[in-house]
Amino acid sequence: MSAAKQLPVLDTSVAPSAARKVGDLKPDLLLTQEHNMCPGCGEPLVLRSFLEALSELDVAQRSIGILGVGCYTSFGMTMDVDLVQALHGRAPSIATGVKRMRPDSIVFTLQGDGDMVNEGLQEVLHTAARGENVTCILLNNGVFGETGGHMTATTVLGQRTKNSLEGRDAAYHGYPILIGDLLARLEGAAYVARGSVHNAGAVARTKKMLKRAFEIQRDGGGFTFVEVLTMCPTGWFIPTGEGPDYMHSTLGEVHVMGELKADGRIKSTEELHEENAKRQQEIEARLAAGGLEEDS
Amino acid sequence: MNELASIDRDNRGEVTQVRGLGSRRGLMEGSEAIALASIAAGCRFFAGYPMTPFTEVLEHFAKYLPDVGGTCINAESELEAVGMAWGALSTGARAATGSTGQGLSLMQESFSEITLAELPLVIFNMARGQQDYFQSTRGGGHGDYRHIVLAPMDITEAVELTQLAFHLADIWRNPVLVYGDYLTAHTRESVTVDTIDFGPVPEKAWALDGSLTGSGDSRLVSPLGFGKHGHPNPGIEQHLRSISAKHKAIEAAEVRCESGFTDDAETIVVAFGTPAKFVRYVVQAMRAEGERVGYVRPISLWPFPYEAVAQAAAGARTVAVFELCAGQMIEDVRLGVLGAAPVVGIGGISTDGSGFGVGPLLDAEHIRERIFAVHRGGAGAELPPLPDNERTQG
Numbered sequence: 231m232s233a234a235k236q237l238p239v240l241d242t243s244v245a246p247s248a249a250r251k252v253g254d255l256k257p258d259l260l261l262t263q264e265h266n267m268c269p270g271c272g273e274p275l276v277l278r279s280f281l282e283a284l285s286e287l288d289v290a291q292r293s294i295g296i297l298g299v300g301c302y303t304s305f306g307m308t309m310d311v312d313l314v315q316a317l318h319g320r321a322p323s324i325a326t327g328v329k330r331m332r333p334d335s336i337v338f339t340l341q342g343d344g345d346m347v348n349e350g351l352q353e354v355l356h357t358a359a360r361g362e363n364v365t366c367i368l369l370n371n372g373v374f375g376e377t378g379g380h381m382t383a384t385t386v387l388g389q390r391t392k393n394s395l396e397g398r399d400a401a402y403h404g405y406p407i408l409i410g411d412l413l414a415r416l417e418g419a420a421y422v423a424r425g426s427v428h429n430a431g432a433v434a435r436t437k438k439m440l441k442r443a444f445e446i447q448r449d450g451g452g453f454t455f456v457e458v459l460t461m462c463p464t465g466w467f468i469p470t471g472e473g474p475d476y477m478h479s480t481l482g483e484v485h486v487m488g489e490l491k492a493d494g495r496i497k498s499t500e501e502l503h504e505e506n507a508k509r510q511q512e513i514e515a516r517l518a519a520g521g522l523e524e525d526s
Numbered sequence: 527m528n529e530l531a532s533i534d535r536d537n538r539g540e541v542t543q544v545r546g547l548g549s550r551r552g553l554m555e556g557s558e559a560i561a562l563a564s565i566a567a568g569c570r571f572f573a574g575y576p577m578t579p580f581t582e583v584l585e586h587f588a589k590y591l592p593d594v595g596g597t598c599i600n601a602e603s604e605l606e607a608v609g610m611a612w613g614a615l616s617t618g619a620r621a622a623t624g625s626t627g628q629g630l631s632l633m634q635e636s637f638s639e640i641t642l643a644e645l646p647l648v649i650f651n652m653a654r655g656q657q658d659y660f661q662s663t664r665g666g667g668h669g670d671y672r673h674i675v676l677a678p679m680d681i682t683e684a685v686e687l688t689q690l691a692f693h694l695a696d697i698w699r700n701p702v703l704v705y706g707d708y709l710t711a712h713t714r715e716s717v718t719v720d721t722i723d724f725g726p727v728p729e730k731a732w733a734l735d736g737s738l739t740g741s742g743d744s745r746l747v748s749p750l751g752f753g754k755h756g757h758p759n760p761g762i763e764q765h766l767r768s769i770s771a772k773h774k775a776i777e778a779a780e781v782r783c784e785s786g787f788t789d790d791a792e793t794i795v796v797a798f799g800t801p802a803k804f805v806r807y808v809v810q811a812m813r814a815e816g817e818r819v820g821y822v823r824p825i826s827l828w829p830f831p832y833e834a835v836a837q838a839a840a841g842a843r844t845v846a847v848f849e850l851c852a853g854q855m856i857e858d859v860r861l862g863v864l865g866a867a868p869v870v871g872i873g874g875i876s877t878d879g880s881g882f883g884v885g886p887l888l889d890a891e892h893i894r895e896r897i898f899a900v901h902r903g904g905a906g907a908e909l910p911p912l913p914d915n916e917r918t919q920g
Binding site: 258259261262264284285290291292293294296306307308309310311312313314315316317320322323324325326327328329330331332335336352353356 | 571607610621636643734736739741746747750755
């Protein structure tokens with residue numbers, strides 16, 4: 231491989247220093263770099279992404295978060311954000327009350343798929359339909375990670391969980407809900423996107439989605455929603471290192487990454503698939519032609 | 527009714543200033559008086575879901591709150607109504623929700639957690655009869671939690687207790703429930719709604735506005751007893767113990783009760799809410815005829831006036847409990863009397879044909895007959911049969 235094809239990941243012109251340690255690079259809105267998640271968990275990547283997005287948009291000091299109940303609940307102790315701890319599934323209505331009393335604040339919920347799509351499905355649907363000017367963030371790993379890997383409403387067909395041991399069977403367990411697609415159809419939803427954290431490019435793209443959602447909220451645009459696929463090797467009973475690829479090839483094939491609704495246009499799963507394939511081709515072509523610009 | 531409040535608007539029609547409520551006097555329905563009293567107390571957020579006989583409370587909040595810069599949301603369910611109030615409370619706003627007991631059943635999970643998060647929620651129960659005594663005072667939710675419960679006997683008292691509810695909620699950082707019924711919500715009385723000054727309340731340093739995000743001292747409104755990293759983090763056990771201690775303090779400080787003619791009474795009648803006003807009237811009339819009867823009217827259902835009931839029962843032959851349900855408060859009365867006298871229920875289930883409203887038992891003559899039966903015959907006396915409503919009568 232020629233030098234020109236290398237991705238510009240690290241600046242090798244300066245010597246590695248103490249500042250390169252992970253702890254020193256923690257976002258401003260974290261009280262500690264420590265967290266209680268399992269190795270290979272995708273949730274801290276999302277945490278980092280939306281905290282950086284809030285900082286970069288310079289809206290941190292008017293940001294209020296509402297936490298659902300799941301593994302990510304423990305972020306409540308480490309995020310340096312004014313927070314309300316909600317009940318399982320109830321974060322969107324709490325966000326509604328917060329936003330109505332403090333319309334100038336940036337209000338977001340952080341919920342898992344069990345929280346949002348199982349227990350609290352009507353909450354997020356009604357909040358979107360109302361066009362409530364808040365951002366709901368969904369951490370979607372297709373299992374109840376905290377209880378130890380049980381089936382949720384987003385578990386894909388064939389996916390093995392503790393209560394679908396032979397894999398999710400449509401005839402027996404029913405079909406998964408594509409929550410982003412449901413929300414996109416609602417008039418009150420201004421922006422609906424689905425990200426992923428299976429590789430560095432996906433993380434960067436997800437952060438842009440989060441940033442766009444917060445921008446729209448800041449400008450009073452209406453309800454915004456960002457779903458992010460996150461790895462749960464513990465709940466999936468797979469080796470930690472296989473998490474990203476497993477997720478991309480199973481959940482990622484059904485819950486397809488992309489902007490499902492932006493600027494009033496709704497995209498279908500097929501369109502997102504095509505878009506992603508085209509995107510991949512472009513990246514490979516540009517790599518072949520001599521490398522990628524940063525931030526592409 | 528006069529204008530609710532004086533509002534200044536700029537040339538785009540935006541509200542720039544809301545002046546306080548002046549004194550409002552008028553013949554008004556209880557549901558309107560409750561909404562106006564809440565606004566007079568500073569309530570600026572309400573969310574609810576329609577349900578008879580509570581619906582008109584929601585209607586009047588929807589009518590008046592926008593004019594004082596507040597928000598009323600017709601929530602998509604009771605679960606969302608209480609969640610929205612939870613959010614509004616977290617910002618430090620005075621906020622309320624309500625329903626009938628049936629709707630409040632749906633909110634119980636949130637009631638438990640809001641109590642453990644120490645948020646000052648005010649709840650209105652416009653109940654179908656008095657079947658929600660257990661729900662209000664024991665709760666249908668999980669965990670060790672208590673709500674202060676205030677039971678007005680009429681609209682005038684509802685105006686006062688509604689405002690007291692917001693005050694006590696802030697003082698104790700604990701939910702307060704106002705227990706009304708069909709008559710509370712739908713009777714018209716001539717009342718004055720004035721802001722009542724109950725004194726200062728603690729500053730809400732815990733309330734969220736986002737301003738401490740990124741400061742290292744950001745806040746967490748949580749029922750779980752968690753603190754932020756590097757800050758005091760007592761954990762759930764210590765948190766629950768501190769709330770339990772607070773509830774003990776409320777029990778000692780917030781008992782409210784009215785009683786009359788108890789000193790030499792042979793028969794004591796205990797009743798709360800709207801029926802208590804009927805009972806009081808009947809007892810006064812019987813006294814005028816020389817009958818040695820007295821009454822106790824718990825105004826706070828939790829904390830319950832056990833001592834007042836015990837004092838009234840000392841020397842009495844019979845303690846009678848009149849309530850419009852199968853018998854719920856009678857358990858608290860027995861705990862108060864502690865065997866000093868026999869305690870007998872003289873109320874019962876009585877509704878109108880719809881099941882929502884007032885049954886024929888809530889009538890001075892029926893109540894008088896039933897008090898007389900135990901006053902003459904003691905606890906074992908046979909009671910007159912319960913009157914049937916228009917549906918049963920065909």
